[in-house]
Amino acid sequence: MTGDTGHFAAPFTFVSRFEGATTGTNPEELVGAAHAGCFSMFLAAQLTSAGHPPTRIETTATVYLGAGPAIEKIELMTVAEVPGASADVFNEKVAFSKQNCPISKALASVPTITVAATLR
DSSP: OBOTTSSOBOOBOHHHHHSOOSSSBOHHHHHHHHHHHHHHHHHHHHHHHTTOOOSEEEEEEEEEEETTTEEEEEEEEEEEEOTTOOHHHHHHHHHHHHHHSHHHHHTTTSSEEEEEEEEO
């Protein structure tokens, strides 16, 4: 698989998708990467608009593929450094970002999406 911009190229095979080979990627990994990146960027914009620009946001995603096959669950894990932000403001912006980042909206059919966010 390659992306149009040339910044992405990775092997993609049946083995990398269904048999756990570590030499390639799979659609679920790509969905997780897109979701983590989009969520981080959207959260940064929300915090900045609230007067608390973050110095760092790091998000990882775990995507669970179930029967069908279908994506059953996505877990986002976020650690953010946001000087001056209260826990209430941070949690409000996390919840808003979970519902409103473009990738979250695109994945609305996934039964469970969770976010565990830590403010430092």
